Each structure stands twice: as C-alpha cells, then as structure tokens.
Amino acid sequence: MLWRLPTPTDAIAFAAWEADALGSWCSRCGVSLRCSATGADGACAECRGRQFAYHAVTRLGSYHDPLDVWVRMIKSRGWKAMAEHLGMMLAARAPPVDVVVPVPMHRIRREVRGIDHAGELARAIAVALDVPVCYALSQKLAARQMGASRTARLLNTQRFQLSRAASSLAGARIALVDDVRTTGSTLQSAAAQLRDVGVARIEALVVAVRDPVPEEEDL
Numbered sequence: 001m002l003w004r005l006p007t008p009t010d011a012i013a014f015a016a017w018e019a020d021a022l023g024s025w026c027s028r029c030g031v032s033l034r035c036s037a038t039g040a041d042g043a044c045a046e047c048r049g050r051q052f053a054y055h056a057v058t059r060l061g062s063y064h065d066p067l068d069v070w071v072r073m074i075k076s077r078g079w080k081a082m083a084e085h086l087g088m089m090l091a092a093r094a095p096p097v098d099v100v101v102p103v104p105m106h107r108i109r110r111e112v113r114g115i116d117h118a119g120e121l122a123r124a125i126a127v128a129l130d131v132p133v134c135y136a137l138s139q140k141l142a143a144r145q146m147g148a149s150r151t152a153r154l155l156n157t158q159r160f161q162l163s164r165a166a167s168s169l170a171g172a173r174i175a176l177v178d179d180v181r182t183t184g185s186t187l188q189s190a191a192a193q194l195r196d197v198g199v200a201r202i203e204a205l206v207v208a209v210r211d212p213v214p215e216e217e218d219l
Contacts, residue, residue: 008085053191087124099140
C-alpha cells in the first residue's frame with residue numbers, strides 16, 4: 001500500500017513546527033543570527049564584505065528537520081500541496097513587490113521530476129499577493145547543485161539566461177523565489193541576470209536557508 005502524504009496542516013502540527021521569528025536571520029544573506037551576529041552595517045560575519053545582486057532575503061526557517069524533509073518531498077514526491085502552503089506562508093512575510101519570478105529549473109529535469117518546485121512556490125506567493133508571475137529566466141543544463149561543494153556552487157554562476165518576458169520588468173520590484181539558499185550562488189546568478197533589464201529591487205524569498213558549517217565539514 002502506498003503511503004499517503006498528509007495535509008500540510010497536519011504535517012506541521014505533528015512536527016510542532018513554526019516559522020522562524022522575524023529578525024532572527026541576516027536580512028542580507030539569510031543565515032541564522034545565532035550563527036553569525038550582524039555588525040553596524042547590517043552584515044553578518046558570513047556576508048560581510050560580499051556584494052549581492054539581490055537586496056534582501058526573506059525565509060521561513062533554517063534548512064534542517066522537518067523543513068528540509070518537506071522541501072525534499074516536494075521535489076521527490078511531487079508534494080504540491082506543501083509547496084502551495086509554504087508559498088502562502090512566505091507571502092505573509094514578504095515585502096511589497098510588483099511581480100514574482102521563480103528561479104527556473106531545466107525543462108528536462110522538470111519533466112523527470114514531474115514538478116517545478118520553485119514555480120509552485122512562486123504561483124502560491126503570487127496568488128496570495130495578487131501580483132503576476134513572470135517567467136523571466138530559463139536555465140541552462142548544468143551539473144546538479146544538490147550535494148555539490150560550496151566552492152563548486154560558487155563557481156557555477158552562469159546558469160541562467162533572460163527570456164523575452166524579462167523586458168517587461170524594468171523598474172519593477174521583484175520577488176525572486178527558490179526553495180533553498182545554500183551558498184547564495186543560485187540566487188546571485190539569477191538576480192544578476194534580472195538586474196541587466198533594470199529592475200528596481202530584488203527580494204529573495206526562500207523556504208529555507210542552509211546555515212554555514214565549518215570549512216572542514218563542507219562536503
């Protein structure tokens with residue numbers, strides 16, 4: 001007998017999980033402030049001295065149980081109901097935006113998985129905020145990010161290209177949506193492309209952020 005996925009509400013209640021309190025993470029890079037305190041300029045030790053193509057990060061939590069399990073199940077089990085629920089939770093704490101842009105996955109991977117996880121999140125956010133979704137980016141087929149080292153992720157920066165729809169984004173406030181921020185390289189690459197069309201501001205909205213680990217543990 002196949003195991004039936006619970007409703008998102010039941011899963012969250014069973015895990016006794018709550019989204020992180022506002023202000024408990026670095027707004028520039030998204031890592032937990034208990035791991036890296038901010039300085040006078042608002043930057044934490046993880047992002048001090050770094051420049052980002054996006055302006056701020058909004059998240060629901062750190063990438064650990066149960067949130068990491070739910071994110072993986074959205075991808076592996078096609079759990080669209082949970083993607084929609086988490087998207088609505090993100091929308092509730094999102095700053096004002098004009099349009100939502102999902103970080104794209106390559107069409108081959110989308111067909112294999114049967115779900116576009118960032119697209120599902122983006123659509124839920126857009127409905128909740130009553131703004132349109134713009135598929136402004138496409139992704140080149142490249143090596144998988146999951147399991148890649150921090151160095152490999154940071155070097156893999158040319159993965160996206162602008163679509164024809166991107167020309168409509170000049171002057172707009174963008175919500176750039178993805179499921180997980182690990183090193184920030186994916187968001188950085190996507191946001192850099194969007195800045196080329198003259199967007200006014202890019203707010204990164206992610207379900208979870210993987211907090212930094214000591215270099216020797218970075219596998």
